[in-house]
Amino acid sequence: MLNIGPYRFQSRLLLGTGKYPSLDIQSRAVQESGTEVLTFALQRLDLDQPTEESFLNRLDLKRYRLLPNTAGARSADEAVRLARLARASGLCDMVKVEVIGDEKRLLPDPIATLEATRRLVEEEFIVLPYTGDDPVLAQRLQEVGAHAIMPGASPIGSGQGIINSLYLSFIIQDASVPVIVDAGIGAPSDAALAMELGADGVLLNSAVAHAGDPVAMARGMRLAVEAGRLAHLAGRIAKKETAMASSPTEGFVNQ
Numbered sequence: 577m578l579n580i581g582p583y584r585f586q587s588r589l590l591l592g593t594g595k596y597p598s599l600d601i602q603s604r605a606v607q608e609s610g611t612e613v614l615t616f617a618l619q620r621l622d623l624d625q626p627t628e629e630s631f632l633n634r635l636d637l638k639r640y641r642l643l644p645n646t647a648g649a650r651s652a653d654e655a656v657r658l659a660r661l662a663r664a665s666g667l668c669d670m671v672k673v674e675v676i677g678d679e680k681r682l683l684p685d686p687i688a689t690l691e692a693t694r695r696l697v698e699e700e701f702i703v704l705p706y707t708g709d710d711p712v713l714a715q716r717l718q719e720v721g722a723h724a725i726m727p728g729a730s731p732i733g734s735g736q737g738i739i740n741s742l743y744l745s746f747i748i749q750d751a752s753v754p755v756i757v758d759a760g761i762g763a764p765s766d767a768a769l770a771m772e773l774g775a776d777g778v779l780l781n782s783a784v785a786h787a788g789d790p791v792a793m794a795r796g797m798r799l800a801v802e803a804g805r806l807a808h809l810a811g812r813i814a815k816k817e818t819a820m821a822s823s824p825t826e827g828f829v830n831q
């Protein structure tokens with residue numbers, strides 16, 4: 577069970593909703609993924625025209641918890657404003673803080689992210705900041721009350737998978753809130769590795785939305801997250817430098 581603030585989830589896969597080839601494919605991929613949490617950029621929604629065709633009209637929203645994100649924000653002020661807008665529109669009190677500080681690489685601004693997180697926690701939001709893979713910043717975010725930490729595996733949309741598994745492990749080891757690896761996941765093997773390292777969940781979008789068959793990839797990601805979690809709980813074997821026969825070599829009758 578994944579616990580984020582007051583919310584409980586069976587699925588550990590959180591899914592983005594941008595850039596699918598069609599709304600029909602998106603809604604089938606969402607179902608196939610088994611996700612219970614859907615994230616979307618608040619800036620993409622026209623809150624004044626809720627009847628406009630959007631994924632929100634296609635899905636049975638009782639089955640999902642919405643996680644609006646502040647993508648597009650370039651300062652703590654903008655992120656806080658977007659989060660307030662989401663709450664005022666009755667969307668959800670859970671928010672993914674995303675403040676970009678490097679436009680070219682879409683990397684998060686650590687200082688603005690920390691500031692926005694602190695202010696939104698004070699305003700009693702359930703706050704999930706998207707951050708780099710810096711273990712010290714992850715600690716600071718927890719100190720100001722973040723309900724989960726979402727370190728990037730690699731730049732958003734890059735599909736490069738986990739660049740720094742060591743730092744990610746440090747964040748996971750020290751965390752007292754859920755760690756959800758967010759952004760840069762390219763293939764199910766990346767998602768499985770994040771879970772094997774001990775992450776509590778994975779958030780991804782591009783790897784499914786841009787796949788040749790998004791619906792099949794959504795299923796692949798679901799299975800990978802489940803497999804990685806099982807492997808983490810089961811405990812993998814240690815890596816050895818030398819070979820070791822996997823069949824017993826003693827005690828046979830012909831010896």
Ligand SMILES: CC(=O)[C@@H](O)[C@H](O)COP(=O)(O)O
Pocket residue numbers: 591592593594615616645647731732733734735758759760761779780781782783
């Ligand atoms: C949808 C969303 O929140 C993205 O900003 C997120 O970070 C996913 O990144 P990928 O598209 O790389 O999976």
